[in-house]
Amino acid sequence: MRFPLARFAKKSLFLTVLLLLTGLAARAQQAGDTTSVGCGPPLPRMLCVDLDGRPSIDEPAGPFTYEWHMGDGTTLTGPTISHCYKERKNYVVQLDVIVDKTGEVRRGQKYIPINLLQQDIVDFTASTTRVRVGQPVSFDSPEAQLLQCRNMQYIWDFRDGTVVQGRTAQHTFRRAGTYSVRFSMRGYGSEACVASHCVSRQIVVEP
Template identity: 55%
Template sequence: MLLRVFCPGRLLLLLPLLLLPLLLLLPARSVMAQNAGDTTSVACPPPRVPRLCVELDARQAVDPAAGPLTFRWDMGDGTRLTGPTVAHCYAERRRYTVRLDVVDEASGEVRPAEKLLDVDFTQQIVVNFRAADTVRVGQPVAFDALDSQLPACENMVVIWDFRDGATSTGPRAEHRFRRPGTYAVRMALRANGPGACPDSHCVSRTVVVLP
């Protein structure tokens, strides 16, 4: 079925009705720019680096009639903690197995591996890069996004916008600023896959360039 649109003084337009919802749902310009991996027309917040920390609580898994118990936690990185509740921060972004041993204080009986918990930091989205905060005009500046990751995505590309008209790609980049000033350097990740992968994950850091 066709919809007739009459425009005085203009040609008759014929648009299929099925196309109208698609036209109405076209994304706004800023969204289209973000989906294209553009770093110039979208807001780029500071880097997002999730903390490598956990808080564990074994109190809900204990029978109140069991009597006094001691909880021994092996956090999977060589750290051992004691208590019904523990908190710990890891040094590396990887996967850990946390082991909980429970000791019956009355009998001295040890129940090893009462709980085994999987703590996986490798599936976190990390959008971050490193660079010097202050440099001189003409000095080579290294930019490094090696710890950034989009775990559920494929074919990730790193896009740099140095905010002085120059751009680059790749997990590492080097740039020389030709004029003094303050530059909010932007880094965007682009990838293919489900969910948020088609969007541009963009962050920025300020680099001060001295004469």
């Protein structure tokens, strides 16, 4: 018996796509495993920047005074500066340069975009890290994100046999001990999404 080539090609393509999707789902499931994969350090939001204005300046015309307008109302001076913002948003830093010999002000010598929104964050908070048996602990991950991933899932493993999903969770420990509560993120997308993204924090439960 012969099968039409077009029909056979369609079936082969369907099976290939199905196998690829199944394999991707299996890898994502493995990446989200809360027990077999070790966690790295927290990846918190970054609000601080270090900037160096010297590479963009014509050194022979110096010396200079460097004046940085950080975009949040703060002005700093010096060839290199460090600054921590209070809000996670986008800023544009303006560097003005003053020629010390002549007093000439070169405004907008350099503009530097600071994007504090486009960054991966793998971290969570707990209402307390020390509690007594029977007292609830609240957990939250308001800023956790993986920019290149979609259909994100957030998994909490309390290390006492309880596993729940969601951005927030509340849990009551029934036995005394030290529990390394693990927060895991998994999603679909690039290879970076398939990899495991998790962080753990210790909760001490007293009798």
